[in-house]
Amino acid sequence: MIRRNRRPDWRRIKTLRSYTIDEVARVLHVHRNTVRHWIRHCGLPAITDRRPHLIHGADLVAFLKARRASNRRRCAPDEFFCLKCRQPRRSAGGMVDYQAITPARGVLVGLCPVCETLLRRFVSQARLASIGREFNVQVKRRQESLRDTATPHLDCHFGDES
Numbered sequence: 001m002i003r004r005n006r007r008p009d010w011r012r013i014k015t016l017r018s019y020t021i022d023e024v025a026r027v028l029h030v031h032r033n034t035v036r037h038w039i040r041h042c043g044l045p046a047i048t049d050r051r052p053h054l055i056h057g058a059d060l061v062a063f064l065k066a067r068r069a070s071n072r073r074r075c076a077p078d079e080f081f082c083l084k085c086r087q088p089r090r091s092a093g094g095m096v097d098y099q100a101i102t103p104a105r106g107v108l109v110g111l112c113p114v115c116e117t118l119l120r121r122f123v124s125q126a127r128l129a130s131i132g133r134e135f136n137v138q139v140k141r142r143q144e145s146l147r148d149t150a151t152p153h154l155d156c157h158f159g160d161e162s
Contacts, residue, residue: 010064013057020052024060038063078134080119082112091119096135098128108135 008028013019021039025032038044039053044063047054075081079088091110100106103125110119123131 007068008064010061010068013061013064015058015061017057018047018054019057019060020054022052024055042067075121077131080108080110080112080121082115082117082119084115084117085112089113089119091135092116094135098123100125110135 008030012027013024019027021032021035024030024035028035035044035055039046039048039055042063044055045059047056073081073088075088079090081087082089089112092113093111096108096110098106098108105122105124106128108121108123108131110121111117112119
């Protein structure tokens with residue numbers, strides 16, 4: 001059974017071994033036609049003058065690493081990565097909310113101007129001042145949990161009955 005995997009893991013490949021197309025497909029959990037497409041159209045080096053076609057492990061590892069690196073997009077300091085648009089985006093209106101997770105770390109939450117999806121980016125408390133120059137940051141206070149209150153009441157309507 002072939003499992004679909006969007007990102008083939010290059011760590012499964014042994015660099016000193018040669019693989020056939022079927023072996024590569026089996027090891028990386030992709031279809032044989034995917035490997036053939038990589039050879040014909042994407043530049044995966046292979047020995048194709050004889051059958052079975054062979055792919056050297058080191059070439060395959062280099063191909064997969066280069067393929068993954070080309071798909072990465074770095075965000076600028078004033079951008080978030082929108083998971084829906086698949087693009088780095090600046091928050092709508094330059095407005096973001098900072099929500100503290102721990103005393104030293106929190107998350108910036110903004111809104112994508114294109115698809116209106118929530119954008120999130122983790123940031124340290126130390127970098128918050130430099131980010132404040134790029135965004136209009138509104139710091140939200142963390143809500144108290146039951147453990148943080150002096151007298152926790154599980155039933156908030158207790159005693160309201162008249």
